[in-house]
Amino acid sequence: MNPLPIQSVLPELKEALLHHQCAVLVAEPGAGKTTQVPLALLDEPWLQGRKIVMLEPRRLAARSAARYMAQQRGEQVGETIGYRVKNDTRVGPKTRIEVITEGILTRMLQSDPALEGIGAVIFDEFHERSLHADVGLAFSKQSQSLLREDLRLLIMSATIEAEEVAAMLDDAPVLRSEGRSYPVETRYLEKQLEGRVETAVAKSIQHALQAHEGSMLVFLPGAAEIHRVESLLAPLQISQDVIVAPLYGNLSQEAQDLALTPCRHGQRKIVLATSIAETSLTVEGVTVVIDSGLMRVSRFSPRTGMTRLTTVPVSQASADQRRGRAGRLGPGVCYRLWTEQEHRHKPQAGTPEIREADLAPLALELAAWGVPDPAELVWLDPPPAPAYRQARELLVQLGALHESGGLTPHGKRLAELGLHPRLAHMVLQAVPLELGAMACELAVLLSERDILRAAKDRDADVRTRIEALWRADRAEQRGEIDFGLCRRIAAEAKVLQQSLGIRPSGKETAAASGLLLASAYPDRIAQRRSTGRFLLSSGRGAVLPELQLLSNEPYLVAVELDDVGSESRIYLAAPIAEDELLDAYQDQLIREQEVAWDAQTQSVKARERIRLGAIVIKEVPISSPDPDRRVAAFVQGLAQDSLDSLPWTRNARSLQQRVNFLHHVDKDWPDMSEVVLQDTLADWLAPHLYEVKNRNDLQRLPLTSILEEMLTWEQRRQLEEWAPTHIQVPSGSRIPVDYSEPVSPTLAVRLQEMFGLADTPRIAKGRVPLTIHLLSPASRPVQVTRDLASFWRNTYFEVKKDLKGRYPKHYWPDDPMTAVPTNRAKPRV
DNA sequence: GGCACATG
Numbered sequence: 151m152n153p154l155p156i157q158s159v160l161p162e163l164k165e166a167l168l169h170h171q172c173a174v175l176v177a178e179p180g181a182g183k184t185t186q187v188p189l190a191l192l193d194e195p196w197l198q199g200r201k202i203v204m205l206e207p208r209r210l211a212a213r214s215a216a217r218y219m220a221q222q223r224g225e226q227v228g229e230t231i232g233y234r235v236k237n238d239t240r241v242g243p244k245t246r247i248e249v250i251t252e253g254i255l256t257r258m259l260q261s262d263p264a265l266e267g268i269g270a271v272i273f274d275e276f277h278e279r280s281l282h283a284d285v286g287l288a289f290s291k292q293s294q295s296l297l298r299e300d301l302r303l304l305i306m307s308a309t310i311e312a313e314e315v316a317a318m319l320d321d322a323p324v325l326r327s328e329g330r331s332y333p334v335e336t337r338y339l340e341k342q343l344e345g346r347v348e349t350a351v352a353k354s355i356q357h358a359l360q361a362h363e364g365s366m367l368v369f370l371p372g373a374a375e376i377h378r379v380e381s382l383l384a385p386l387q388i389s390q391d392v393i394v395a396p397l398y399g400n401l402s403q404e405a406q407d408l409a410l411t412p413c414r415h416g417q418r419k420i421v422l423a424t425s426i427a428e429t430s431l432t433v434e435g436v437t438v439v440i441d442s443g444l445m446r447v448s449r450f451s452p453r454t455g456m457t458r459l460t461t462v463p464v465s466q467a468s469a470d471q472r473r474g475r476a477g478r479l480g481p482g483v484c485y486r487l488w489t490e491q492e493h494r495h496k497p498q499a500g501t502p503e504i505r506e507a508d509l510a511p512l513a514l515e516l517a518a519w520g521v522p523d524p525a526e527l528v529w530l531d532p533p534p535a536p537a538y539r540q541a542r543e544l545l546v547q548l549g550a551l552h553e554s555g556g557l558t559p560h561g562k563r564l565a566e567l568g569l570h571p572r573l574a575h576m577v578l579q580a581v582p583l584e585l586g587a588m589a590c591e592l593a594v595l596l597s598e599r600d601i602l603r604a605a606k607d608r609d610a611d612v613r614t615r616i617e618a619l620w621r622a623d624r625a626e627q628r629g630e631i632d633f634g635l636c637r638r639i640a641a642e643a644k645v646l647q648q649s650l651g652i653r654p655s656g657k658e659t660a661a662a663s664g665l666l667l668a669s670a671y672p673d674r675i676a677q678r679r680s681t682g683r684f685l686l687s688s689g690r691g692a693v694l695p696e697l698q699l700l701s702n703e704p705y706l707v708a709v710e711l712d713d714v715g716s717e718s719r720i721y722l723a724a725p726i727a728e729d730e731l732l733d734a735y736q737d738q739l740i741r742e743q744e745v746a747w748d749a750q751t752q753s754v755k756a757r758e759r760i761r762l763g764a765i766v767i768k769e770v771p772i773s774s775p776d777p778d779r780r781v782a783a784f785v786q787g788l789a790q791d792s793l794d795s796l797p798w799t800r801n802a803r804s805l806q807q808r809v810n811f812l813h814h815v816d817k818d819w820p821d822m823s824e825v826v827l828q829d830t831l832a833d834w835l836a837p838h839l840y841e842v843k844n845r846n847d848l849q850r851l852p853l854t855s856i857l858e859e860m861l862t863w864e865q866r867r868q869l870e871e872w873a874p875t876h877i878q879v880p881s882g883s884r885i886p887v888d889y890s891e892p893v894s895p896t897l898a899v900r901l902q903e904m905f906g907l908a909d910t911p912r913i914a915k916g917r918v919p920l921t922i923h924l925l926s927p928a929s930r931p932v933q934v935t936r937d938l939a940s941f942w943r944n945t946y947f948e949v950k951k952d953l954k955g956r957y958p959k960h961y962w963p964d965d966p967m968t969a970v971p972t973n974r975a976k977p978r979v
Numbered sequence: 980g981g982c983a984c985a986t987g
Contacts, residue, residue, distance in 0.1 A: 208985065236987055253987035282986065374981055399984065424983060446983040459982050503985090511987085568987040600982085608981080695981095710982085721982070 154182030159327040160190045163304075167270075168196065171294060172303045172322035176312045178329020179474055183306050184211075184274050185218050188247045191270060192230075196300065200269030202247045203258075205286060207275050208430055209235040209251055215274075216240070216249040236568065237645050252282035253568075259289045260518055260565070263297060270302040276315070277307035277467065278429065279502035279530075285515060288527040291319070309467045309499070318530055332477040334439070338490040347442045347487065348375055352382040354440050354485050355420060359392065362483060364437030365412075365419040367427060369472050371444040371461045373398050376422040383420070391416060397423040397431070400603050403634050409433065425464075428471050432478075439476040439484040441469060447501075450508040451713050452536040454690065455544065455673055457508060458712040465500040466493065502531050509533050510571050513541035514550055514557075518565040522555040547672060548575040567646070569593050576670035577650070584655035588616070589666050591643040595619060596709060596722075598639055601632050609698045612667065612709060612724035613660035620660075664726030667707040668734045674708040675731065676723070677765045684708075684720070687763030691717035705731055728767065735762055743772065745779040747787025753844040754783045781839045785831045793828055795848070796835075802853040807889035808873040809861070814892040815914045820860045834860055872914050880906045880971035887913070887920065894936075898923040901932060901949070902961060905969040910938040924949075927957050927975065942966050 156177060166173045177183040188202050206212040216233035223230060232241035233249040241248055250258075259265065271290050273283055287303070294301045305315050305322075316322045343350055351368060358366060370376050376396045383394055397409035409421045412434040421433050425445045445464050448457050464472070469486065476482030486493065504512070512533060516522055522542075524533050545551040550561030550571055557565070564574040573593035580589030595601070595615055602608055602615060618631050619639060647653070668675065676684035676692050682701040684692045692711055694701050703725035710722035732739065740761040748755040756775030760768040788795070806827075812819040827834070838856050842848055858866060873895075876884040881903035888896045895913065901924045910919040924933045924941070932949055935941045946966055954962045961976040963969035970977035 251986065253985095255987095257987055278985095280985070372981085372983060377981080400982085426984065428984095430984070448983065461983090515987095566987095597986085599984095712982085 154186055155180075155328045155330050156182045156186045159325050160186065162325050163187070164191065164194060166323040166325060167191070167194065167302050167304065170323055171299070171301070172316075172319035173305070174312050174316045174319070174322055174324045175304060175306045175327070176324065177306065177308065177327040178331070179308055179471075180330040180478075181327045182330075183327065184215050185222070187304070187306065188249075188272060189219055189222065191304075192246055196302065197269040198300075199246075200267055201245070202270045202272065203255065203265075203268050204247065204249050204272040204274055205252045205255055205283060206249060207252055207278050207280055207283065209238075210430070211275075212249045212251050213238075216247075219247065219249075237642060252280055252286055255286040256282060256289065256515060257568075259286070259293060260515070263289075263293050263519075265290075265293060265298060265301060268301070270304060272304045272306060274306050275308070275429075276305045277309055277499070279500075279504070281503040281507050281512060284502065284504050284530060285512060288529055289519060291528050292521075292526075309470060311499070315530060318528055331474060332479070332481045334473050334477040334482040334484050336473060337483065337485050338493065339486070339488055342489055342492065343487055347444060348378045348382060350487050351375075351379050351440060351442055354487065355379075355383065356386065358438050358440060358483075358485060359418075359420075362438050363418075364479075364482075365433070365435045366421065366438040366440060367433050367436045367472075367475050368420060368422045368440045368442070369427065369445075369464075370422060370424065370442050371446045372424055372459075373400065375442070375444075376424070379422055392418050392420060394420045394422065397421050397427055397433070399424065399426055400599050400632075402603075402632060406431070425468070427475065428468060433475065435479065436475055437479065437482045439473055439482065441472045441484065441486050443469065443486060443488045447506070449506045450537060452534075452540040454688065454713040454718075455508075455540055456711055456713040456718065458714050463488075463496060465497045467499045469493070469496070504529075504531050504533055507537070509537045509541040510544050513538060513545055514561060514565050514571045517545070517551055517555070517557040517561060522551075522557075544673070545571060548572065550575070569597060569646075572670040573597065576666055577646070579669040580666050581650070581652065583665075584657050585662055585666055586650065586652040587643075587647050587654040588658040588662060590646040590650070590652065591619060591639070592616060592663065592666055594639050594643040594646060598635060600722075601635050601639065602630060603632055609696075609700065610694055610720055610723050611698070611700055612663045612722060616663055617660050663724040664705075664707050665730045665734060667709055667724050668726055668731065671707050671709060672735065672738060673763075674711065675726070675735075675762055675765060676706040676708050676720070677767075678702065678704050678706075683717075685765060686718070687765050689764035692720050693717050694720050694723075700725060704728065731762070731767065732760070738762060739767070743775050743779060745775045745783045747783050747790070749787070749790075751844075752787075754780050754787070756780065756783075777840055781836050782832065784839050784842065785836050788835070789828060789831055793824055795845070797849045797851055797853050799854060802857060804875060804889070805854055805857050807892065808869065808875070809857070810892040811889045811895055811918075812865075812869075812873050812914065815917060819865060822857065822860070874913060877911050877913075877920070879903045881973045882971075883973050894921045896921040896923055898925060898929075900925045900927060900929065900973065901953070902927065903971050903973050904938070905963065905966050905971040907971075908939055908942070908967060910936055926953060927960050 188204050191202060206215060212233045212235050216227050216231050220227045220231040228240040228242045229244055231247045232245040234241055234254050235251045276283055290303055312324045316324050380394055393413060395409035410431060410433055413419045427433055443464055444461050446459050446461050448459050450457050473484040476484050516524060546553060548571055550558060550564050552558055564571050567574040577589045577593050580586045601618060619636055673688060675687045679685050682694045686692050692708060700723055705726045706723040707726050708720045708723045711718040711720045742759050743756055744759055745756045756772045758770050758772050759766055806822045809819055809822045813821045838851055876886050877897055878884050879899055883903055885897055885899045897920045912919050919936045921936050923931055926932050950962050959975050
């Protein structure tokens with residue numbers, strides 16, 4: 151066998167690591183870096199006999215890399231070369247190279263930040279930029295700079311902006327190696343694709359079948375598109391020698407094997423795959439790749455705390471990776487269903503997981519690492535602040551973090567379980583309920599992909615799954631349940647139970663699912679509004695897409711749902727009973743009184759509500775609400791009407807008007823205008839409403855004295871003097887002053903009663919002259935004046951002439967100053 | 980007619 155291309159850079163690589171703490175190795179697929187590099191570094195002096203740890207993104211890759219290397223040394227796995235993946239470790243006392251999955255490194259660092267006994271950490275396939283790899287690198291980097299200056303970090307990747315990584319690693323040297331694959335001819339579309347991608351894919355497949363030999367790998371975004379293309383191909387009766395095989399994650403082992411294994415001589419295969427075939431699985435014998443250019447990715451929304459799947463265009467790096475699948479045996483061809491122009495506008499690389507993921511696990515990991523603020527670490531892409539904030543809030547809600555950000559003892563235990571913090575919390579909460587064993591099963595069940603697949607009437611009920619898991623050995627539902635997956639889930643749940651020392655209690659029933667899940671998803675409780683339609687505690691609407699048993703449950707815990715559109719779709723949920731809900735959420739229930747004015751009954755109505763977020767669980771009328779709130783509601787009701795509904799007496803109106811007049815003169819006096827009184831009901835009227843139950847009671851209020859309370863004691867004393875209700879005129883009559891116009895109070899008086907009064911009477915301590923309406927003996931208006939002296943001197947004589955004609959019997963003296971004032975026709979003698 | 984891929 152020819153030497154692998156990687157061999158040529160190995161001396162350089164050794165040299166680089168001799169002098170630097172970090173290095174970046176860029177090598178195309180097929181260069182052999184995964185198996186050659188760890189072996190080549192084993193005897194380097196800086197290693198001082200310590201171990202090399204190499205990270206792989208997948209368990210399968212970790213095991214096979216270890217197996218391949220062991221084989222090269224003529225050993226068994228577990229001797230010099232070992233591997234470590236979750237619940238499966240093959241490491242012996244002599245092991246010097248451990249191939250591990252990425253999450254394992256985080257666990258190793260958390261239990262020993264100094265990584266004692268380890269001389270180098272190699273990050274393989276780093277271009278995939280998984281969350282675990284990013285976290286592992288950030289932690290390792292900090293460990294290196296604080297505790298382990300001698301630790302070597304090597305980043306290996308296919309296509310990557312190597313300079314960026316190198317810069318992050320203190321300008322680490324970058325080495326490059328060519329790949330070893332055959333040339334693949336790339337064919338773009340002439341013009342931009344129109345219509346459905348499935349149609350174009352099907353056409354392309356037909357064309358390629360005619361034009362090329364060998365098997366074909368077709369990349370589509372998801373199972374739906376795969377099945378649509380499959381049915382487009384079906385009527386074409388392609389050939390008995392052409393096998394069409396779908397390939398995606400939620401497919402049985404047998405179906406996947408059909409797609410993966412090379413076909414018999416003379417047969418050809420068309421594999422319709424998701425991005426699973428881009429990295430995780432290798433399809434044998436492919437010479438033609440057809441790429442739809444789309445992939446489905448999940449995106450986390452910090453706003454709603456939910457994850458949604460969206461279909462996005464692939465990056466250039468992904469497209470190249472897909473194309474490379476056609477060049478493993480010999481020269482190949484790749485059809486890209488987009489134009490060359492479009493290709494130039496595609497992003498170079500996909501979005502790193504850390505930028506679009508649920509960061510709750512990361513936030514817990516960081517808190518356990520003792521660095522709740524991610525800014526203290528070095529990142530290629532720092533965790534986005536909104537998602538990180540949402541994650542921290544969730545962890546506080548789960549009791550894993552203090553408000554201040556530190557890890558609680560509960561959080562410490564959650565971090566050790568190897569589950570999403572939500573599910574870890576559920577497991578620990580379930581233990582005192584004697585449902586810990588079932589919670590372990592549920593937690594693992596929900597961490598894996600759905601065990602129910604392809605069933606036509608696939609429901610959204612968690613209970614269906616847990617029951618299927620419990621009777622997975624019975625074959626009655628073969629074809630609908632993934633038994634292989636069930637076995638793995640059961641085994642993993644058992645490991646989890648054993649690590650916690652939990653045994654089944656006999657209390658396990660599928661009906662307990664809702665209660666258990668409620669502790670994991672406190673923010674996803676849904677209340678039925680109508681059949682199949684729900685209201686989430688967050689205030690969002692949610693729907694069950696199809697009519698099913700769950701559609702009429704009063705309450706659901708929505709485990710999986712998206713946040714697309716105005717209403718979320720619920721993909722997985724469990725019912726929960728109201729009493730369970732009230733019990734499980736004791737500390738989050740909001741008990742509140744709603745006290746409000748009821749326009750219909752013209753009275754205050756009070757209700758007590760028990761709320762969980764936006765969901766009102768119970769609402770009962772209460773007869774004696776908080777007095778302050780009752781009065782406030784009453785005031786609000788009154789404020790909607792005019793003040794006329796108050797029991798205004800003549801006295802009260804008079805007081806209001808007199809004070810308004812004085813306010814006009816001197817702002818020390820309160821403003822009692824309608825507008826101001828209406829706006830300030832809460833200040834002046836509210837204190838008197840405590841005994842008032844309804845509108846009728848209102849009529850008994852002593853409005854005059856209530857208004858008087860707005861005056862100071864001094865003002866009350868001054869009121870009569872400054873704004874007298876009556877003025878005594880020369881005739882001896884007490885004439886009321888009209889204050890209805892605060893600018894000009896008026897006195898309406900018969901002219902004859904004013905004889906002898908030289909000047910206009912003044913009020914407000916002499917500051918304001920009254921406006922005098924002088925009247926005829928029959929009380930008809932004769933003259934208006936604010937200057938009585940001038941009137942007597944001038945106008946009186948004209949007026950007198952006229953009055954004398956109309957009222958000849960009356961007394962009309964020539965000198966009004968010396969005349970006797972009278973309220974009769976003539977003064978008594 | 981349907982929810983991608985991983986992992987402690």
